[in-house]
Amino acid sequence: MTEFISRExxxxxRPTGMPVENNFEVAEVTLDPPREGQVLVxxxxxxxxxxxxxxxxxxxxxxxxxxxxxVLDGGAVGEIVESNxxxxxxxxxxxxxxxxxxxxxxxxxxxxxVDPQLxxxxxxxxxxGMPGMTAYVGLFNAAEMKEGETVFVSGAAGAVGSLAGQIAxxxxxxxxxxxxxxxxxxxxxxxLGFDYAFNYKEGNLLQRLQEGAPDGLDIYFDNVGxxxxxxxxxHMRPFGRLALCxxxxxxxxxxxxxxxxxxxxxxxxxxxxxxxxxxxxxHARDDxxxxxxxWIKEGQVKYDETILAGIDQAPAxxxxxxxxxxxxxxxxxxx
Amino acid sequence: MTEFISRExxxxxRPTGMPVENNFEVAEVTLDPPREGQVLVxxxxxxxxxxxxxxxxxxxxxxxxxxxxxVLDGGAVGEIVESNxxxxxxxxxxxxxxxxxxxxxxxxxxxxxVDPQLxxxxxxxxxxGMPGMTAYVGLFNAAEMKEGETVFVSGAAGAVGSLAGQIAxxxxxxxxxxxxxxxxxxxxxxxLGFDYAFNYKEGNLLQRLQEGAPDGLDIYFDNVGxxxxxxxxxHMRPFGRLALCxxxxxxxxxxxxxxxxxxxxxxxxxxxxxxxxxxxxxHARDDxxxxxxxWIKEGQVKYDETILAGIDQAPAxxxxxxxxxxxxxxxxxxx
Numbered sequence: 001m002t003e004f005i006s007r008e009x010x011x012x013x014r015p016t017g018m019p020v021e022n023n024f025e026v027a028e029v030t031l032d033p034p035r036e037g038q039v040l041v042x043x044x045x046x047x048x049x050x051x052x053x054x055x056x057x058x059x060x061x062x063x064x065x066x067x068x069x070x071v072l073d074g075g076a077v078g079e080i081v082e083s084n085x086x087x088x089x090x091x092x093x094x095x096x097x098x099x100x101x102x103x104x105x106x107x108x109x110x111x112x113x114v115d116p117q118l119x120x121x122x123x124x125x126x127x128x129g130m131p132g133m134t135a136y137v138g139l140f141n142a143a144e145m146k147e148g149e150t151v152f153v154s155g156a157a158g159a160v161g162s163l164a165g166q167i168a169x170x171x172x173x174x175x176x177x178x179x180x181x182x183x184x185x186x187x188x189x190x191x192l193g194f195d196y197a198f199n200y201k202e203g204n205l206l207q208r209l210q211e212g213a214p215d216g217l218d219i220y221f222d223n224v225g226x227x228x229x230x231x232x233x234x235h236m237r238p239f240g241r242l243a244l245c246x247x248x249x250x251x252x253x254x255x256x257x258x259x260x261x262x263x264x265x266x267x268x269x270x271x272x273x274x275x276x277x278x279x280x281x282x283h284a285r286d287d288x289x290x291x292x293x294x295w296i297k298e299g300q301v302k303y304d305e306t307i308l309a310g311i312d313q314a315p316a317x318x319x320x321x322x323x324x325x326x327x328x329x330x331x332x333x334x335x
Numbered sequence: 336m337t338e339f340i341s342r343e344x345x346x347x348x349r350p351t352g353m354p355v356e357n358n359f360e361v362a363e364v365t366l367d368p369p370r371e372g373q374v375l376v377x378x379x380x381x382x383x384x385x386x387x388x389x390x391x392x393x394x395x396x397x398x399x400x401x402x403x404x405x406v407l408d409g410g411a412v413g414e415i416v417e418s419n420x421x422x423x424x425x426x427x428x429x430x431x432x433x434x435x436x437x438x439x440x441x442x443x444x445x446x447x448x449v450d451p452q453l454x455x456x457x458x459x460x461x462x463x464g465m466p467g468m469t470a471y472v473g474l475f476n477a478a479e480m481k482e483g484e485t486v487f488v489s490g491a492a493g494a495v496g497s498l499a500g501q502i503a504x505x506x507x508x509x510x511x512x513x514x515x516x517x518x519x520x521x522x523x524x525x526x527l528g529f530d531y532a533f534n535y536k537e538g539n540l541l542q543r544l545q546e547g548a549p550d551g552l553d554i555y556f557d558n559v560g561x562x563x564x565x566x567x568x569x570h571m572r573p574f575g576r577l578a579l580c581x582x583x584x585x586x587x588x589x590x591x592x593x594x595x596x597x598x599x600x601x602x603x604x605x606x607x608x609x610x611x612x613x614x615x616x617x618h619a620r621d622d623x624x625x626x627x628x629x630w631i632k633e634g635q636v637k638y639d640e641t642i643l644a645g646i647d648q649a650p651a652x653x654x655x656x657x658x659x660x661x662x663x664x665x666x667x668x669x670x
Binding site: 225250263 | 389396397398564574580581585591592593594595596597598600604605606607608610611612615
């Protein structure tokens, strides 16, 4: 067995506001050979996700904060290139959560085998992975979506939003989406079957919602927070449900941002705001895989990927999440 | 049949900020005798409720706004003193929602007969009426309270909060309450069986919650909004539920008030914020009456009333809701 050199992305300094290249450093490490029960994984794709911004703050949350000087945790898919375990022979493919590394040595029990014959390897990080399942459980579990409802998805061109909108459409709902460019808006309507989409950078959010859903919203799938959440509350129908999934507009705030001025409208309207992260609904995983993989096969669900090549691009890919650089899932390709 | 003179409270001008005497006027009217199928009701008690403040704004909400120059709608209980209907003979007692009047003529189908032998007449406006049922459905339906949970009730000395806290205690929960004076705090602990209560005007809300519930809150029953809601969110346990019932701290705001800075904590913690008004859960009425009247008989539930005498006192009684003048249900006694 030869020495194996890998590179990895470390948190160099906690970002203040928008993350910049200098918050990260790419370091070279020499991997030990896998011991008994271990394997060496060479990652093909790394997942770049908005939620990681939250872990760059030094504060308690549902996931522990990243440590300065340490590799950033994150999802990846890769191939076993050395194996000291019968469970995962060389040539197997696995999904992992051990960070932004080109390669790593791991016990096999933290790895989940995936089949690149069933679906493209990258899709296990997106439409069939954490973001896809987030869309699925957000609609069915957090928002308790019913057929025929009117659903607004913010950040609708992202990995989560684009699937959420398509699932709602498949389930017979009227679907509105917001995105940050005219091209994305056209894509939502022309390619993904949204009933109405708009560029949130132009015009008044509430007016756009009124145009797209004159009778109001039954469900708001919130990926953005801030002004999007406030406008949605103003336009909810009685007993509407808001699935609080993310608040990307606020992730780089340097001061706490006040909440919506109209939260008390929830009282009279009987609104329900349900916060969630995907792991709260792990019991729905089988349903999610069955339904979404079926819809992909039938051509009912399309998914986009924005792929940057090389681990050096990881910081730029991450920063790009907050400037709208991605359509669909943001990935870094390593092999 | 003789002429019947009644007085009634009208909205003279919409309040700006805190309501003042001059926003109201007491006017004398002469009632027509009841026609076929009608009765003349002399009210014994009028209900004075915080939600009425919302109806003094000229805006769409779950109840239509009060009209300037017109009588204020509101709950009352009274006695039939003239009857032109077999359904409600003279001497019957009825609950109504026709406003702050000493007496009125009405079709019988808008009136609900009540029995002063079963419970004191005034209790139909409080612990066995709308505020009582609000407490009941807020815990069981909106917050889905379970035995053994930790429950924080704000405005806990009010008509809704004082019952909510006692129900939670009866159901084996640990109960915290906030109130606006040391006397009320002592009353909550000594007389109503709260496990911990504090004066929200003294010290730091979050610190008090940490003292009273070191392991966090499962349920927050919000009657106050504003800083109370924010502090509660900071202290919620994973999968906590917040029943948004009222926001009395904000009812007299002249400018929209920003929401809590920490609403996005709902995401990672899986918090549910459920807005409600009592009418959303009308199906629970029979359970409510059975349970609460049973608890009163068993001595498990106590209730307070703050009673002002004479219709001229109605504006002062109403303003007093916002300055903490009441313990328990605020009423105006007319007979």
